[in-house]
Amino acid sequence: MARSAVLVTGICGRLGHRVVRALHRERPVIGLDRRPSSDLPQDVEHIQADLMRSATRQLIRGPELGAIVHLGITHDPHVPSAERHTRNLLSLEKLYRMAEDFEIPKLVVLSTANAYGPRAGNAQFLTEDAPLLGSGRSVELRTLVELDMLAQSFALRSSKCKVVILRPANILGLVKNAASNYLRLPVVPTLLGFDPMVQAVHEDDVVRAISLALKADVSGVFNIAGPPPIHLSRALSLLERRTVAVPHTVAQAALGSLFAARVTRFESTELDFIRYVCMIDDSRARRLLGYEPACDLKETLLAVDRERWVG
Amino acid sequence: MRSSHPLARLADVAKTTTLPWFEGVLDVVRKKTEDFSNFLLGEDFEERVNWLRNRYDTLGGDPFGLDPEVAKGAVTVLSFFHRLYFRTESFGLENVPEQRALLVANHSGQIPIDGAIIGSSLFLDHSPPRVVRAMIEKWAVSLPFASTFFNKVGQVVGVPENARRLLEMNELLLVFPEGVRGISKPFSQRYQLQDFGLGFMRLAIETGTPIVPVAVVGAEEQYINLGNLEWAARALGIPAFPVVPQILVPGGQLPLPTKYRIYYGEPLRFGGDPADDDTVLRDKVWLVKQCIQDMLNRALATRTGLFV
Known part of the structure; x- marks a missing residue:
């Protein structure tokens, strides 16, 4: 079979490794x-090269590829946010061009359910049709929303390449994303008087979803959720975390200055994630991909601590 | 051998006579409290709470966030208002189906006590106990504590997707199609149903859910509203600003202890296309509204008194 290889971007990340x-x-x-x-x-x-450079394209033997899996979204805090924004969008654009030129039949893009955005008026479980309103004032989130929308426009335009967009809930595990980092804090701040329901998915379940997206002859957008949702307070007590409840206005001001001083990577707009619900309905993935989370609640939550005892 | 030391004798007296007397008093107090709590909550309250705990276990907890322990606490407090303060009487509880249903009720009383009392009547007086899910305004979700409390006692944000999902879970969904128009209406318009929204009818047809008309008598007089100040409501960004002089009287902040009577009517079923024109839906909604108005009129005609 000539077209069997799969190109995975961002393999040196924690999730990339597992994929x-x-x-x-x-x-x-x-x-x-x-x-x-x-x-x-x-x-x-391993092709150690930058997708942004035109020479990189020569290193990739396009005709051999049967699929592209794009995980390589950079959150590198040392790169200025505006540059990171263009870099991320251009990378996806280049991958799409590659898929078009070499007639690669599948492109899987890992987006996020956070792109829907936490809002007071959110339905408890958002389906794939819900608008992506997560942009707000956070540059980080706006990039994710734009990436998702760019991938959607590819899906509309392309005739030969089937585009799959996966929108997993908060991925927990060894990964270093905002949700896992938040749960790994020694003392976890919460918002006084708010205790939203939250959803999480184990990184291994996301890996499973990615391989299912490659196998099935499907395209489109899929929400990927993990075990049933629980209140944030219950998740923190299952993890045996010490918590401190802070009034929203105080937390917003404090986080704003801490972020400006580069003490933390959490932006104050991200506080809405521990204030309002932003949860998804993944029945489409269950129906069309045959996806089902294998990890239960406890396993999923404790995955953020694994590093501690595996060493 | 009796001790001669005065302190030891005192201890003796305390042990043999005073202590049993205290124990007797304590027993009576305990018995009275138990009787009182049985009167408020019913003897099978723990069973009802256990039923609630088991209800959502298969789902890995209620997906909307109902917390049985918080709900238990809320019902305990509410039972005082339900039994003693408003002396609620429920009629036609057998009309509430075992499966999903849309409870459609008249809305009144300036603050939504009517919803809470309907909830406690179905949890405490209906067998098996039922949990009533109502929908709250989006702006209430941004209030600290209140949003968490509403969420943990089973209330959800008022969007159609949530309503549909709850009905698919075979829940009882309470809706007030009058909305703010109903709850904030002045005293002069009591028991006159305001305009009904159409959303509930579309939902009922779409999901094949029976509609149980509910008439609440008593709530309409709990706060005497002389009129609404529209400009004040607009300035404060709240749905309505009612003028209720009674709150200036000490103790008048509490609602008047009117007697609540709740009538559950026979379920109504509607067929047809949920995507029909509004005019077609409006006719069906009119039937429901007329049914509730009739129930109200009948109840008012036979009412023995406002407080008894």
Whole structure:
């Protein structure tokens, strides 16, 4: 079979590692990442190059590729936000061009359910049709919304390439995203008088969803949720965290100055995630992808602590 | 051998006579409290709460966030108002189906006590207990504590998707199609149903849910509203600003202890296309509204008194 290889971007990230490990036994995997790799499986080819450079394209043997999985969204805080924004959008654009030119039949883009945005008027469970209102004032979130919308426009335009957009709930695990980092804080701040329901999904379940998106002859947008939702307070007590409740106005002001002083990477607009619901209905993925989370609530939550005892 | 030391004798007296007397008093107090709590909550209250705890277990907890322990506390407080303060009487509880249903009620009383009392009547007086889910305004979700409390006693944000999902879970959904028009209406318009919204009818047809008309008598007189100040409501960004002189009298902040009578009517079923024109839906809504108005009129005609 000529077209069996899959190109995975961002393989040196924590999630990228796990995706590569899950896929390489079934089909050839080519990884693309600027960062140097460590402990990748022997049979995985790592192209250490920047997608933004035009020379990179020559390194990729397009006709061999059967699919592209795009995980390489950068959150690098050392890069100025405006540059990070263009970098992320251009990377996806370039991947799409590649898919078009080489007639690669599938492009899987990992978006996020946070793109829907936490809002007071949100339905308890948002379906894929809900508008992406997560932009607000946060540059980080706006980038994610624009990436998702760009991928959607590709899906509309392309005739040969099937585009799959996955919108997982808060991914928990070894990954270093806002949700996992928040739960790993030594003392977890919450908002006084607010205790929204929250959803999380284990990183391994996301990896499963990605391989299902590659196998099935499907395209479109899929929400990916984990075990049933619970109140934030209950999640924190299951994790045995010490918490401190802060009034919203105080938290907003404090986080604003801490962010400006570069003490924290949490933006004050992200406080809405622990104030309002932003949860998804993943029945479409269950129906069309055959997806089902394998990790239960406890496993999913405790995944953020795994590093501590695995070492 | 009796001790001769005065302190030891005192201890003796305390042990043999005073202590049993205190214990007796305590027993009576305990018995009275138990009787009182049985009167308020019913003897099978714990069973009802256990039923509630089990209700959502298969789902891994209520997906909307109902917390049985918080709900238990809320019902305990509410039972005082339900039994003693408003002396609620419920009629036609057998008309509430076992499966999903839309409870459609008249809305009144300036603050939504009517919803809370309907909730406590179905939890405490209906067998098996039923949880009433109502929908709250979006702006209430941004209030600290209140939003959390409403959420944990099973109330959800008022959007159609939530209503549909609750009905699919076979829940009882309480709606007040009059909305603010009903709850804030002045005293002179008591028991005159205001315009009904159409949303509930579309929902009922779409999900094939029976509509249980509910008439609440008593709530309309609990606060005497002389009129609404529209400009004040607009300035404060709140739905209505009623003029209620009684709140200036000490103790008048509490509603008048009118007697609540709640009538559950026979379920109405509607067929047809949920995407029909508003005019078609309006006819069906009119039937429901007329049914509730008739129930109200009949109840008012036979009412023995405002407080008894």
